[in-house]
Structures are given as C-alpha cells and as structure tokens.
Amino acid sequence: MDLPFEVLVYLFKFLPKSDRKSASETCRSWYLAANDYCFLKNKVVIFYKSILNDEPTSPTNIFENSSVTFYNYLFNEVEISNKLNALWDKLGENIRCLTLKNCDINEKVFVYILQRCRNLQSLNIESCKELFMSGRLLEGKTEGLLVESLDSLRSLSLSGNQYLTDALFNRFSTAAPALEELNLSGCSLQFHLGLVKKFYPPGSNIFQNPSESVLTFYFILQFVIARAENIKKLLFSNTLIDGAALKSLSEVTNLRLEGLEVHSCDQLTNTGILALTTNQTMLKELDIGLCTRVTDQSLVYICNNLVNLEYLNIQRCRAVTDLGIVELKKLKKLKSLNISQCELITKDGLERGICAEENYVLEELDIHSLNIDQTAVIIISEKFPNLRSLDISYCFNAVTDTSVQVIFKNQVNLEILKMSHCDKVSDAGLTGMGKVGEETDDDGPIMSNYDESAYRHKIHLGSRAEEEIVRDARRKHDVMLMCEKLTTDTYTGFSLARIKGLRELDISGCNRITDVSLTYAFNFKELTNLNLSRCQQITHKGIGHLVLNCPSIEFFNLIDCYNLKDEAVEEIVRGLRRLQQLELRGCNQLTDKSLEAILTFCKKLKFLDVQGCRNVSPELTTSIGSLPTLHTVLMSKPGPYISDGQKNRSPAPTFLPALMKKLRLH
Template identity: 35%
Template sequence: MSAVDTSCIMDYDDWSPNYGNLPMEIILHIFRFLNHSDLQAAGATCSRWREALFVGEFNRNILVHFVKVCLSDRLAPAKFFLKCQRPYRTFCLEEVTFGQAQELLTQIGKTATEIIFDNADMGDKQFYAFMRQLTHLESLTVTRCSPLFMSGSFLDGSGDFAGSFANIRHLSLKHNQYLSDAILLRLTSLIKGIETLDMSGCHIAYHNAIHRRFYPNDSLAAHPSESILTFKFLARVANLHRNYLKELNLSHTMISGPALQSLTSVENTDGGLLLQRLRLTGCRQLNTSGVKSFLLTQPNLVLLDLADTLCVNDDCVAAIVDSLPKLKTLNVAGCGGITNAGAKLLGNLKHLQSLNISRCDGITTDGLTQGIARTNNSVLKYLYMSHLIVCEESIKCIAHNCPELRILNVGHCVNGVTDTSVQCIIEHLRWLRELSLEDCFRVTDAALTGINISKLEMKNSTNPSTGLLENFHPTNPSSLHERENLRSSISPQSMKISLRSKAEEEIVRDANRKRALFAVYELNQIDDHMIDGFSIQQLKGLRSLNLKGCNKITDVSLKYGLKFIELQRLYLSNCQQITLLGMETLVLNCPSIEEIDLSDCYNINDKTIQLLTAKLSRLRALHISGCSQLTDHSLDAILVNCKCLQTLSIYRCRRMYTDIEDRLADLSTLRHLNMDNAGSLDNVEFFRLKKRLDY
C-alpha cells in the first residue's frame, strides 16, 4: 500500500474565509454601518479590526467618561489611561475629585478638543492647571460647578493660560449659580468667536428694576457687576460675537418677550443676531407677540425648541411656518395652546425632519391627518406624539404617508394604538429604529406576531377535542334555539358566581389567552392562512422598543415575535404576563440588549435574572424594581455575570438587601444605584460605598 503525501492535503480550516485579512477599505466601510457598541465589539475580534477602530472618523465620536472617581496619576482609572496610546478628543469629567494628576492632565491636553466638567469638585486653581494643558480646545462645558464661581474672582488675572480659550467655538455654562457679569466678560473676552452659547438653567436677571439697582448710572461697560448676571450684559456679549453666533440656548430661564425681541435690535448693532438654532424650553415668561416678532427676524433657523412654553399657540405656529422656511427640527411638546388649526399648518414645512408634539392636548386626529400626514411625506424621520387624544385612523394615516420614519413615539395614545394600528405601523414603517407604545394597554400579542385570533377560534370550534381557546373570547349564541340549548346544558352544579374584581378577571383572561396561544404554537396548529398579519420581526433595524404598561403582552410575543439582532433597549415594566419561558428565547434572539426594564413584572424570579445576566453580555442598565420574588440569589448573579453594568434599580426588592455594601463593592463598573434605603446610609458610609463601587 503506497504512502499518501499529506503535505498536499488542504486543511479544512483553510476553506473558511479569513476576515482578519480583509483590506482596510472594506473594514472601514463595514464599520460605517455599526453603532458604538457594535464598533467596540468588532474592534475586539482581532488586531487588524482594532487598528481600523483607531481611524479618525470613528475615534472622533468616542467620549472618555470619568464618573464618580478620584483622578490621580497613581490610582485607577487614571493610571490605566496613562498607558493608552490611542488619541482621544472628547472627555467628560462627571462628579470627580482631583488628586495629584499632572501626568493625566498632560496626556489629556495633547489631543483634547472638547472637555466637559459636570459637577466636578474643583477650585479655580485646579481649573487653571487644566486649561494650561488644553491648547487645542474647541468646546468647553462647565455644568453644575457653582463653587468654581462662588468667590467672584474667577479668571481675574488669567495669566499664561489665556491662549487656551482663544479657539473655543462652543461655550456652555448651563445650570450654574454665582455667575456674574464680570465673570462672563472675563471668559468671553478671551474667546475670538463663539458659535454656540448655552446659558440654560442659569440665574439671569431680566427685569429692568434689578438692572437699575446694580447699574444706577448705566455703567454697564465700565464696571460689570461681580454680584449678578443680567440679561442686558448677556445680550451685549451675544452682540459682540454676532458674526459667529449660530446657536443660543436660554432654556429654563425667566426670559420675557421684550427681552427676546431686544436680541434682534441691540444698540450699536447693524441687525442683531441671526441664529440657526434656538432653544427656549420651559421659558414661561415669554409672550406670543415677543416670540412672533423674534421669529420674523430669523429666516435661517433650522432648529427651534419651544417645549413647555405656555404662550405658544396657533398664531405662533403660523409665524413659524411663514417665517422659517428652512426649519428641520421643531419641538413644541407641552404647548397646550396649539389646536388642530395650528397642527394643520405644520404640513407646509417642506424640510421638517423632526417634530415633537407630545402633550399638545388641543391636537386630535384632524390635526394630524390634515397636517403632516395629509399627503405622502418622505422627509419626516422623527415623530414624537405621545399623550395625544387620537383615534386609530390617525395612526394608520401616519404609517401610510410617512414611510421614512426612524423614530415613532405614540406612547399613552390609548385610543389610537390598537392591534390594527400597530400592524399598520409594522407593515409600512420598515425603517423604524425606535418605537414607543408605552401604556397602550389595548395592544395584545396579535399586534406583534400577526396571528389572526378569530381564525384560531374558528379552527378550535371545528376540533373541539383540543379545547385550547374556550377560555377567552367566548362566542355568543346567535339564535334563540342555540340559547335554549345552552341553558339546558348548564346544570345547577356548574353555575358558579365569580367573586373576582374586574381587574382580576382581566388578569385571568390574559393568562388563559397566553396558555391557549402557547398550546397552539407548540402543537403546530397555526397554518399560513391564520398568520394574515405582519410580525414585528420585519422591523429588522429596531434598536429601542418600549412596551411599558402593555399588560396584555405575554411570553408569546417574546418567544415568537421579538427577534432583533440590533435591539439595544427593551422596556417591559408592568407586563405581568412575562415569565422565564419568554426570557429564555428573548436572550437568544436579542443578544445586543444593553438596557432592559422589568420593573413590576411580578413573575420574574431569580432564575430569570440568572439567565439575563449570563446571556446578555452587553448589559449596562438593569431595572428590576418591584419584582417581589427576587432574593439575594439575583444579586449574586448580577455580581458574577455583569461585567459592564453601570445602572441598577432595585426599588421595592425587599429581599435583596443583605450586606449590600460588601456585595456591591465588587461591582467596579456600577455608577448609578437606585434603591429604597439609600438615604438611610450616613454620609461617611455612603461616600465609602461610592469609592468602593467605583474602583
């Protein structure tokens, strides 16, 4: 027998494609279709794909976020960051304290173009030391850092770090107390041209009487006050940068109508501001005439946010439509003065891509069907319309005429969101990325699976031996003869009076429906003609699904409906029919889930949490408040399996609080813990717990 030359035999592994050796151009092209989480997972596959992740266009979108840590060159995470050779551009320092961090500041300063200080514990000297290193800074955000400005001497004698402010184009000082005219002047005078100015939530004095008190001789320019921040001085700063300023945010301030109008006619100017983006959320002192007059002077606006501004009515909407032909984003949520007359005008905004009309009580079905959904609208991509009193026809009309929608929020539209309207959404809106059906309690499994319940009942009536669907949707006798036969067939022993409440009867009916549908599925009794609808699986790119309060949704939808590779956020709170049975399939069909809400799902037990934490490797936020069956075993599963969990909500889980400090100290990634007795921990103990939680 002759010997075989094994050197010529090809190994079976050589037949499979080697994706690690793909050309870099192809890898980069693939990466352009991935979100941040998928990019990080792809970059961990091999060194070549990791190298592709360092390319500038992907690196620019990465935020380095330090939360609730002490930044010191000798402590984690700073000492690990110092070993990183990858250049990052955006940094956020949230609720951090500073130790000896000179090397860290130098490392950040080499590449940083954007820095965010959010409630950071630092004084002016630490801020100056940071700014000396940030020589390439283009965006500066200082949020909730009131102690930094408390002394009033902030930037008084800026010295050798003044050049760090020169190239800043985006400045945000939102939600800060103790800002003054003098501080604002010192800061803005160091900047050549401000394109974005955010002063939302700041204490700004708008009343003329207050202004006269601090400037009795109108000495605004000569001696800016170190005690108060006035609107006239803010307007003066905005005027100085009017050739650059494109975005202004004065949300949650006391700005009035005359003050807003004054921005367009500040003294010593040629024409006032000409903005592209304006945010005035929650400005309750505005009036209709002031808003209308200002909008007439802003033809270049592409974004307008007037949410929760009480003066906005149909006249304002008419001014928006007539004066802002380039508008792409409009937020009028909570503006109760808008009626159908104003909503109908919104259909005339030809470039509108994002619209938020949530909580506009005056808008009903006619305002939608004769407005944005009057004709085919292929421009609108984001629609938020929660808490509206609309009917089923309006939802169907939107689904038919707005086929390019990426985000649709119809939460709390209890009359309009039914199985039929949800089926219409699934049929026509195939590009949806986010769908919210929160508290739409009329939605059942049929809406998400496409099964025709009535045809199942008809088949069951022809095969009574199965006995699957007799527990719900009973068929009423149609003739007098049938009623007589029904009465004669009921014996006195079988006549029982139910003592359940209406809510309890509904729960029992839902449970019976769930068991019947499961039995039909498992026995393969569903034919093609019974599935005459559309399964939600057809929304292939869905990333967020909100089913909070949809208490008719059961394990049937989880097992036979939800199958999304890209799904990242799933909200199922108050879905009482959800159990381990549905979760077993969900974790296999939706492996990319990062946030899941199972609050008040009382059938969730320890085995369910063990399954979720073991299978969902990307889990970052877990909400299980009110799940009364959970014990310390669930907490153990979270600690063992969750490697990147950042948020944990365990309100009303009264059996999970054994040695909580010692247990949670091992969960190094945890940043937000929501529980009932957090306030009972004294300050020293809670601070020590936070330290141990962080690193």
Template identity: 25%
Template structure:
C-alpha cells in the same frame, strides 16, 4: 461584556499617580483628558491626591475637560487648569455645585479656539462668568437649568460670540420672553438649533422676530411655551423653511379650536415633530400631518383625540417614511387596530413607544415580528404599563428584534427570566432596559442579560427577590453603566452598590431606597474567578 485592556491600564494609572514616577511625561493628551474625567467621576479629586493629579495631568496640551456632578470640582481646580495656558476646544461642567463665576472666568478667558461650551445645572453661574466667553469659532452652547441665568447674561454671550449655531437654554427660570427676539437679531442666519423650553411667557411677537431673522433654523424646541398661538406657527412656517425638528409639547394654545389651524402652516421640511400633550382636535390632526411629506419621527404622547379612522388616514399617507411613532401615555385610546395601521403602513419602523396604552395586546404586531428584515430594524420598544400585552408577543420580540437597544416593560407582570435569557441570547446591542416591578424576574435572568448585553441604563426597582448577585454581575460585565434604579430591592446591600459605583468607568446615578438593609456584609475576591463577591460577615466571624 468586560472592560477593555486600555481601560484597565488607565484605571491602574489613575489609582497610582502618587507612585508612578513621571507618568505624565509619557501619557498622550487624550489619556490625560480621560483620566481627569474618570477621577472626577469617582470623586478622587481629594486634597491629598489633587497635587499628584495637577502635576501629572494638567498640561498646556489639554483640548477638552469634562466634569459631571462632582462636588470636588472647585474654582481653585479650574484656575489651575487655566494657568496651564491650554487652548481648550470643548468645556463641559455639569452639576458641579461648588463652581462659581470666578472659576468659569478662569477657565474661559482667552479661549479663542473654543467651539463647545456646556455649563449645565450650575446654580451660581451669572453674567460675571459668561461675559468672559469670547471665541470666534464657538458653535455649541448648552446652559440648561442654570437657575441664576438672566436675559442680559445670554445677550452678552451671543453679542461676544455671533458664530453660535446651537443655543440650548431650557428651564432657566429668570429668562423672559423678549430674549428669543434678541437672540434672533444677533445670531440671525447662523442659528440652526434653539432650545428655549420652559420659557412660559414666550409670546407670538418675540417668536415672530426670531423666526424672521433665523431663516436657517433646523431644530426648534418650545416645550411648555404655552402662550404661543397660531400666529407664531404661521411665522415659523413662513420663514423657517429648512426646519427639520420642532417640539411643541404642552404648547396648549396651538391645539385650541381657534388656533389649531396654525398647525396647517408648519413647514413641509419637518422630519421630527412632537405634539405631546397638546390635545389637537381630531379634525385638524390628519390635515396637519398628512402634508408633512418628509416626516420621520412623530410623537403624539398623551393625546386623547386619536381615533382609528384618523390614524389609518395619517399612516396610509405618511407611514411609509416614519421611523419613530410615540403613543406613550395615550391610555385606552390606542388599540390593536391603531397598532395594525402602524404595522401595515410603517415598513421602515425603528422605534415604537406604547407606554400605558392599556388596551393593547400586541397581537397585531406579528406581521412585523415575523418579517426578518422589519424585525431587525427595530431598535426601541417602550411598552411600560401595557398590562394587556401578551407574553407570547413579548417572547417573539425578544426572539426577533435582534438589534434592539432600548426595551421597557415596567409593570408587565408576565415578564420572567425566560424573556430576559432570550434577550441575552439574541439582542447583543441592548443598552437601556426597564423591568420595574416585574416580580417574576430573578438573579438568573439579570445575570444572563448583564453578561451578554452592553447595558448602560437599568431599572430593576420593586423586584424584591433580586440579591447582590445581580449587582455584582452588572458590575463585572457592564463597565459603561450610567444609571441604575434598585429601590425596593431589599436583599441588595449598600456594599454591593458601592462596589458597582467604584468599578464602573462612568459616574453612576443610583437610586436604592430600601429599609432594613443588612450592614454586616463585606466584599471579598474569589481567587478562582478573580471576581469580587459578597460574603456574609457572620459566617466569616465563625471561621
């Protein structure tokens, strides 16, 4: 894996806006938008460089902006973009703590072609900014984790934009329960996706109003709404007949003995259901699930009432249609016998999550792994904390699951370089890996994986033998990297991590907490290979 030539050219332009004459005249709009995003991702919106950025890249032709966790994005920059008169179709500003209502007002005012608005994790956003959003074609709104957002802010937004079909407002602590009903009354049948996770005081009455008005709802996320009961579920079942995805994670009351019958009223149209942490009793669970004849994704994380007989009953009834089964956090409840039921009945399985299922050896997975077609269907295997998982099973996964994209085996001590090299040879779509505390892994395995797989999210924390060699291999081979965890890797230096952040196309989230890192290191270019390598400073001083 390596950067495309177009990425290298854009990187060169980004770093030389101050020296290339009139470059903005020759750049198409799409490249101006990419350059703006990448300059923000690498914190290059400095006072010295910003005039050149504004001159070459800010243009009336801009159609989208994306700023992610850049504290150099300020109200002044947003005002300058607004002054260009551009007609934006998509705005994403995520985690930019310096942005206030003044900047949001400047960027959204008179944007009547806007169809996507994502203002996430903005601590200063209030009604003063949102009330200026008014677009007849606005469809998608994401305001998650905006700490000052109040009911009246969202009410003003939906009143001015009744065409909204996707509203994502989870974990905004100042929102209260009546909002769900108010949103439902305004958006009505236009609303197709609603995420109000973390709305802890949401009650049955508000849910009833929402369900009755929003009969075209397809996706509903109620994560942590622990006051709703069977009455809310009945209203959802009776009115939302097109619902495809429902998240009831940690909605504790729906699993109580008096309210669990509400699960029997869930709409049969469901394709994706999450019951994580709900502790549904073992008598209700099969009756509730077996009637969902279109279900494709089933998440039962942390449920302690799973039994082999119930799982056999469920999977024999609906296993043929399931593509995802999630048992994460089920401890010793999930056994190889339950896994056998999954293998026997889920012929089209694509994703299997077993984290912290400590009794599973994986031996009952062999019929799936030995079937070429079924093994090639697997894209996700999450097995972190499965301390009993067999080495031979892990090796068979690496050999057979050639379309694997997500592989997590944190805490499994037998994972070694052989498994990583096998993954590197066979799994050329692998993007997400978690090898935390797999201490048998060395630079050799990581370098092989980085060179052959388009890695985007990597966890290597607690592997003490890794050095800068691994980080440099990732830097030179994985330009789309998004996240990397390296805490406890004491031989990896901050210099190598900084280089990784500089050469990546995206803004990389790095966690690298380690004591006593050697500060006396520098990076130098290998003239034979063209790659940058770590050079020991003490050796250089002796030359």
C-alpha cells in the same frame, strides 16, 4: 489573509457603535480600525463617580498610556484635583471637547486645565457651583496663555450655575473670541430694568465694569450685539426670558441664528415668537416646548416664516389646537417634530396638517399623550415611510392591536419605538396573529384573528377584575396556539419582528404582553435598550427566548415585573454579555441567588436597581459594589426587617467606606 486597514474601517462604518466596540476587542488590527479618527471624533470618554488620582489604579492611567488618541472627555460627579495634572500635561493638546458636570474642582486646577487644553472647541461647565461661588474665577487670567488656549473655542455651556455673574461671563467670553454657540440654560438670568439702571448707569462701558453680583440679560444682549456675526445658536431654557427680551434679541443687527432653545420658559409670549420668526428666518432648530403661553398664532408665524426649519419642539404647548397644527404642512424640510402632550390636538388637525400628503423627509416624530384614536396612528404610519423614531406612548385609545399591526406593516425602518402604557396592546398585536380584512385589499385595516365573541354568551359570576383575568388567560392561550401552528401559508399578520433594525423599544405598562410575545415577536440583533417595566405577566420562560434572540441588550428595565424569579435573572446575566444597566426594582420574588449570578457573570454592569426586592440581603447588595465597572447600586434602606412575622430591629449591616459612593439608599 488580513484585510487592509482601509477596508476594515469602511466595513465598520456599517456597524452600530455597540457592535463596533465588541469587534474592537477581537484583535489589535480590528481595535485600531474601530478607533479610526472618523469614529473617535464622536466618541466620548466618561468618568462617572470614579476616584481619580495619580495612583497606578486610577482609571485615568488607561488613557494616559493608550496608543489611541481620544478627543472628547466628560467628568460627571467626580473630584478633579491637582493630582490629575499629569493627565492634562499628556493629553491636553488633543482634547477638543471637555465637559465638567457636577464636579468638585477649584479655581487653580481649572485654570491649569484650560492652559493645557489649547485646542478646545467645546467647553461645558454644568452645575459646578463651587467653581463660581467666590466670583474670582479667571480674574486677571484673560490675557496671554489663556486666550491662546480658548482661541478655537466654538461652543460654551455654563448651564445650571446659579453663581454666574456678568463679570464671570465676561472673562469667559473675552478669552473666547470665536464663540458660535452659547448655553445659559438654568442660570439665574435677571431681566428687571431696575437692576440694569443700578449696575449700568447711562453712558457707562459695561464691558469695562461688569457686575460681580448678578447675571443680567442686558449684558448678555450686549455680548450678542458685539459678536452677532459669529453667533449661530443660543440656549436659554429654564430662564425667565419673555416676549420683550426675545424681541430685542431677535432684532440684533447682523445676527443670523440657526438654532434657538427656550424650553420651559413660561414668560415667553407670541410677541417674542413673532419678532423671532420675522427677523431670524435662517433658523433650522427651534425648541419652545413647555412654553405655556405659546398659542396657534405663534405656530402660524413659525410655519409661514421659518421655511428652513428642520427641528421643532412644541411639547406641552397646551394652547395649541388643530388651527395651528394644520400649518405644519408648510414646513417641507422638517426632519424632527415633537407635538406631544398638546391636549387640544385631534386626528382632524393631524390629517389636514402633517399628514396631508406623503412625507419622505420626516425621520423623528413624538406624539405621546395626544387625545387621538387609532385611525390617526394608522394615517401617520402610512404617510411617513422614512421614520426612524416614533413615540406613541400614553395614546391610550389610539394604540391598539389593529393600529400597531399597521405600524409593523409600514414602518420597517424604525430604530426607536416607544408605546409605553398602551394597555390595549396584547400578544395578538405584537405577534401578528391577525389578518387583513377580507372585504378590503392589502392596504386596508388590519383586524385581529382572535375572536372574543365565542366567550361573550357565557355568564361570569365573578368581579370585573376576575373576568378580565380570565379573558386575558384565554387570549394568551389562543394566541399561543396560533403561534405554534404558524406556517407561511396561514401567516397573514405583521409581527413586531418585521422591524429588523430596532435599537430601542419601550413597551412599559403594556400589561397584556406575556411570554407569547417575548417568544414569537422578539428577534432583534441590534436591540440595545429594552423597557418591559410593569409588564407583569412575563416570566423566566419568555425571558429565556428573549435573551437568546436579542443578545445585544445593554439597558434592561424590568421594574415591577413581580412574576420574575431568580431563573429569569440568571438567563439575563448569562445571555446578555453587553449588559450595562439592569433595573429590577419591585421584583419581590428575587433572592440572593440573583445577586450571586450578577456577581458571577456581569463583567460590564454599571448600574443596578434592586429597590423593593425584600428577599435580597443588604449585605450581599453591598458586596456586589465591588464589581470594578459598577458605579451605582440603588437599594432599599436596611432594616427593620421582618422574619417569621416579627420585626428584627438588629443594627443595619456595616458598609465598606470604599463602596459608599456606589450605593444610594432609597
């Protein structure tokens, strides 16, 4: 008996998108349920490095003839010509969000697209310099049909376009009267008052004669003043916006911003932050990461005035110390916090600030590259029980077998865990081969069962590096024995496998991780993104267990895992049916057998990196580009090759022209 459509849709809401996609391939009723509007409104159709035309083999034909209506389209590094006019004629009225990124498109085609996409709510034109180069885009087109097309536009992004001018921006804004969000990140915004006096003499109407030479902040400010009641979010990252400019923007009458992003703006000062926090108290999102002039004073202003803040990023604001971090406890609604790379923050600041009391609101925390110890990580794991994302990468002294055991004990709801280059973590920590200290209760510190003292009395005559290798081998052997003897009575530690809902895991550079962890600590049915790069002790034995217990992996990074051989790649491509991205750079023991296995079993692979795999022939690497789903192959430059100790200076192999767009030589 078939389940009703409404019941299927309800059940699919509990599935992650990867599982929902796979379920949609089962039968037509499941396909329709998985593509209900509640899912489709967030689903994006991506054309990346594709050849798009009016031929029957063009990927666009799939969507032109589809019974399902898609609302969001992204075109990345493709050529958009008038050969696609049929696509816009047929689907244009349904498109709500359109993104053109690094695309080759001319003005006439762009205008045609806008005229057909009459219900656009979001338009993103990123780094399409040829489109703006002439300065004539939309000239004489901002009335009539085009205005009707952009009447519903709420979000406009023109980021990364160096040829954008006041005149070009004015044409877009005139055609879109209901804008709420504006993104000008990476544009060449000019703030010099001399330019304003040159192009806009006193008494002139700037909207009637906007400059066709430069993009001035003065013009953008006048636009914001005119639309203040509608504007909700502004993005000026990677520009020269300074304290004075932010102050004038913040003081605009009737402006009630909910989001501001000024990431990597080196000229931003405390003066601007003070004015912002005084006037824009409704802010919910604030990104001032990599603003090097931001100090504790700014953080005090933020925490005292922006009580509604839900997202805050102060990444690498190096002047911020514990004095500012202590104030974070005042932000009771904060859901996402990034304080990474702030070198002056210590455990004391965290303990008196965000960790002053238990917090059930915070869901995302990024503290990578902080100079803290393991006690700080333990406190964090205990104070934020509802964390979904945690980044503790490069916290060399803080992430140990002891601290990760506490994380595995308390943070069972994590979906994203990143602890890259934490080389103190070993198999003992990941597998849970530890115990709670006998002198403490269950909430006390967790200590490793592994005892190195038994070996300390032995004198090692080799180098320090050799001694470390021997110690790692002994540790691996002892942990393996503990895992093999594991029973419910003797198991007192906390394994990584406790985090059942883990979807993304990064333990790259944790070189003490071996096959033991892959065998006994990895069992995640929902894991889609796994980074094991530079975990140089893993082999095909551990990979075999990993693939069996984590079948949903789509993005797999194995860069510089030089102990992997062809058997490991064969295990991966046979077991991971959803694999889309595979990075094998520096795995120099791989041969053509690996590529043959990829060619045979990978039906969904989009990205492959085999740079530095010196035993892989360039000819076979080129032929693998024929996979229909594959859009990028990274490979080393062909020749000169070394065989039998002699350089072979024969000509490089001939590449098929049709595959050249897929291949990148490095």
